[in-house]
Amino acid sequence: MEVLIQTLVAGILMGGIYALVGLGMTLIMGVMKIVNLAHGQLMMIAMYITFVLFDHFHIDPYFSLLVSMPALFLLGAFIQKYLLNPLLKVDSILPENQVLMTVGIGMILTEIVRFIFQSDYKSVKTSYSFSTMYLGTISFNTSMVVAFCIAVLLTGGLFFFLAKTDVGKSVRATAQNKDAALLMGVNAEWITILTYGLGAALVAAAGTLLLPIYYLFPDVGGRFTLKAFVITILGGMGSTVGAIVGGVFLGIAESLGATYISMALSDAVGLVIFLLVLIFLPGGLKKLTKI
Amino acid sequence: MKSIRWSTLVILLLLAVFPLVIQSDYYRHILIIALMWVVIGSSWNLLSGYTGQVSFGHAIFFGIGAYTAGLCTTQLDISAWYGMLLGGPVALLIGLVIGWICFRLRGPYFALATIAVGEIFRLVATEWVDFTEGMQGILIIQTFRSKIPYYYLALGLAAACIYSIHTVMNSKWGYYFLAIREDQDAAEALGISSFRYKSLSLMISAFFTGLAGAFYMNYMAFIDPQVVFSLHFISIMAILVGIIGGVGTLWGPPTGAFIMVLLQETFRSAFFGMLPKWVSEAHVLVFGLLVIFVIRYMANGIVGDWGKIRQVFSGRKASPSAGSGN
Numbered sequence: 306m307e308v309l310i311q312t313l314v315a316g317i318l319m320g321g322i323y324a325l326v327g328l329g330m331t332l333i334m335g336v337m338k339i340v341n342l343a344h345g346q347l348m349m350i351a352m353y354i355t356f357v358l359f360d361h362f363h364i365d366p367y368f369s370l371l372v373s374m375p376a377l378f379l380l381g382a383f384i385q386k387y388l389l390n391p392l393l394k395v396d397s398i399l400p401e402n403q404v405l406m407t408v409g410i411g412m413i414l415t416e417i418v419r420f421i422f423q424s425d426y427k428s429v430k431t432s433y434s435f436s437t438m439y440l441g442t443i444s445f446n447t448s449m450v451v452a453f454c455i456a457v458l459l460t461g462g463l464f465f466f467l468a469k470t471d472v473g474k475s476v477r478a479t480a481q482n483k484d485a486a487l488l489m490g491v492n493a494e495w496i497t498i499l500t501y502g503l504g505a506a507l508v509a510a511a512g513t514l515l516l517p518i519y520y521l522f523p524d525v526g527g528r529f530t531l532k533a534f535v536i537t538i539l540g541g542m543g544s545t546v547g548a549i550v551g552g553v554f555l556g557i558a559e560s561l562g563a564t565y566i567s568m569a570l571s572d573a574v575g576l577v578i579f580l581l582v583l584i585f586l587p588g589g590l591k592k593l594t595k596i
Numbered sequence: 597m598k599s600i601r602w603s604t605l606v607i608l609l610l611l612a613v614f615p616l617v618i619q620s621d622y623y624r625h626i627l628i629i630a631l632m633w634v635v636i637g638s639s640w641n642l643l644s645g646y647t648g649q650v651s652f653g654h655a656i657f658f659g660i661g662a663y664t665a666g667l668c669t670t671q672l673d674i675s676a677w678y679g680m681l682l683g684g685p686v687a688l689l690i691g692l693v694i695g696w697i698c699f700r701l702r703g704p705y706f707a708l709a710t711i712a713v714g715e716i717f718r719l720v721a722t723e724w725v726d727f728t729e730g731m732q733g734i735l736i737i738q739t740f741r742s743k744i745p746y747y748y749l750a751l752g753l754a755a756a757c758i759y760s761i762h763t764v765m766n767s768k769w770g771y772y773f774l775a776i777r778e779d780q781d782a783a784e785a786l787g788i789s790s791f792r793y794k795s796l797s798l799m800i801s802a803f804f805t806g807l808a809g810a811f812y813m814n815y816m817a818f819i820d821p822q823v824v825f826s827l828h829f830i831s832i833m834a835i836l837v838g839i840i841g842g843v844g845t846l847w848g849p850p851t852g853a854f855i856m857v858l859l860q861e862t863f864r865s866a867f868f869g870m871l872p873k874w875v876s877e878a879h880v881l882v883f884g885l886l887v888i889f890v891i892r893y894m895a896n897g898i899v900g901d902w903g904k905i906r907q908v909f910s911g912r913k914a915s916p917s918a919g920s921g922n
Contacts, residue, residue, distance in 0.1 A: 340704040395895045399843055401650045404704050409887030416881035534708050573719040576712045
């Protein structure tokens with residue numbers, strides 16, 4: 306029983322970070338109607354920024370959120386403005402042009418990082434990386450708890466932004482119907498740039514928060530791109546609440562998989578869930594909750 | 597037969613005499629690999645370029661073909677050449693199942709589903725050690741020491757693949773495939789069962805990719821899950837071959853295959869040893885830049901945008917009507 310609770314706790318804490326990854330992907334998917342296959346690679350860039358700040362300037366990973374998020378916001382906005390938006394004007398046979406473009410972007414980001422840092426595994430070892438707190442007999446990894454709390458705060462901030470501010474409402478309007486939003490005077494192109502930037506900043510936060518307990522190497526991005534779309538499909542495409550539920554769900558499922566099946570197959574758990582959702586519940590959890 | 601032009605015969609003839617004229621095993625090897633990629637790229641193009649279902653998972657079929665051949669030796673104790681008979685059909689059957697699952701989804705979501713299935717296959721092949729030998733891979737003994745038999749086999753496969761796709765695309769099925777790509781709902785409304793024809797397209801595509809995989813096993817004599825089920829080196833490479841050559845054109849993927857393999861080899865050998873060694877690490881970076889360049893400026897690939905490219909080089913100004921077709 307204790308093992309089960311411990312597993313669930315670990316899963317939920319991880320789920321908070323996954324929710325951030327999924328939210329970024331969902332925002333981009335909702336507004337641009339494309340799947341961002343460079344999502345994990347953006348996260349990887351944020352992780353390397355955090356690593357460099359820690360390694361060279363001894364800045365605590367949580368403070369480097371203030372650098373990694375804006376930096377990735379700019380990188381995301383740049384990608385959208387100069388690489389993805391121009392494609393809307395190009396005709397081609399395949400409508401998936403933008404998706405293929407994100408694959409190319411992901412490759413370039415990975416290779417540039419590999420060029421600079423080589424393929425070695427790196428990690429950030431802070432004083433609190435391995436410290437744990439106890440509640441009864443259940444242990445909580447301190448940095449996971451902090452990461453979870455920051456993730457919740459950021460998610461709350463995002464919801465406030467989307468629900469209460471004018472710009473946030475424009476983002477939602479563009480996601481619902483781009484043409485109608487254009488007619489209402491929304492600068493849709495600017496909104497797409499903003500959204501991609503926001504999505505990149507959210508996944509950057511996830512990367513930075515994960516770093517004290519994770520390790521990094523240039524190919525780590527691909528793994529998180531996969532997770533990001535498992536979460537998005539699980540949550541119902543384009544639903545923000547769904548992305549959070551999907552993220553937590555994946556966190557728990559992976560944690561259970563690692564405890565009860567095998568550590569090596571915990572990555573496969575998400576993919577199997579993904580296929581099961583496709584077969585038995587197309588539309589994801591959104592179908593069940595109607596949110 | 598009348599639509600097969602003389603230029604095709606010339607190319608075929610040149611390729612047929614190539615290994616007799618060029619004695620170097622190195623160049624023969626590069627051409628064998630290029631011909632194998634012609635098969636994979638053309639198969640990918642049938643499903644993705646002509647039928648519009650962009651697959652990010654062709655490594656599944658390639659890997660299944662390769663493993664079918666390899667397992668013939670390790671599990672059944674028969675020659676891996678039986679894989680050339682079994683690899684295609686096995687890939688086709690698995691393609692049928694994957695289609696049943698993934699064709700519920702459209703567009704980018706289909707692409708995602710194929711990545712997920714591909715990763716599952718890779719993980720299973722890695723973890724199911726009793727059956728597949730896991731990360732250790734499968735090692736067999738090559739039948740021929742000379743490259744020439746392999747060369748002609750690869751050439752035969754490539755020719756058969758291109759000819760089959762040409763035939764299919766000129767039949768009623770081909771028109772159905774194009775109709776589904778252009779507008780699935782309209783095609784459905786006209787009574788075309790999109791599921792059925794997408795599955796047919798996938799089956800043909802999987803069959804040839806599986807054959808290419810079985811060929812790879814026999815030729816390279818070694819496979820492991822990280823290579824044959826690789827997302828980057830097989831699935832994405834197949835897409836690159838397709839888009840750089842030109843999606844939805846018969847000669848696009850073959851052109852793309854030769855360009856990609858030559859480029860890969862040029863960079864891997866650091867311009868045949870003429871440039872410093874770090875250049876050899878840049879080949880994936882160059883692929884990435886190439887993807888961005890091609891998608892941005894030549895959306896229909898080298899063959900699809902041939903008219904446009906010729907105009908740039910001949911220095912003439914583009915007339916308004918030119919360059920917009922595909």
